[in-house]
Amino acid sequence: MLLELKNIYKWVTSGGSRVFLLKHINLAVAEGEFISVMGPSGSGKSTLLNVIGMLDNFNEGTYTFLDEPVHQLKEKHRAHLYKAYIGFVFQAYHLIDELTVYENLETPLLYQKVKSSERKALVADMLDRFQMVGKKDLFPSQLSGGQQQLVGIARALITKPKLILADEPTGNLNSSQGEEIMQLFKQLNEEEGVTIIQVTHSEKNAAYGSRIINLLDGVAV
Incomplete structure (x- = not known):
């Protein structure tokens, strides 16, 4: 099992009462699965993704990732886990505006302290794979939305993650770019x-998954 969430609750306190973002979430994900998470806005989809990606804490429950008890780990150990095994793809691309395509791709490798020669090889491989060699010295603002999203995906993949978390990955793209992604x-x-694990509003995109989880008001229905 790659990861398992057991009885996860997450809430915020507002005006003295609890507002639940996630309630009683149980989810086991095997390696090699492709899961789509659907639900209306505010149903907790992105919160769930952030909890799985260790970007968000939760109030109750247990979370095991590669047999590690995430809920008991210190921040530093958690950060090591997600940098080593998880790649994020966001709707808003989250590219660094001041860096070129090449430098954006190289950034996660710098976090992982990959040697210079290996970094060069890995970036060259990604540029080649995504047919972006000619764009390596451009800045994000010089790229189309589809190209920016491809850079975002290439950056997520460059560390060879076991798990990709994608939050509305085609949300800003036209239909042919979306299909390509x-x-x-x-x-x-x-x-x-x-x-x-992808969060999506699109039935068509959700159908790419082997399993669909529907959320409503923080509960899997």
């Missing part, structure tokens, strides 16, 4: 065994 995810999942 989904086909890419499908290929990563089927050919390379990367586990993918």
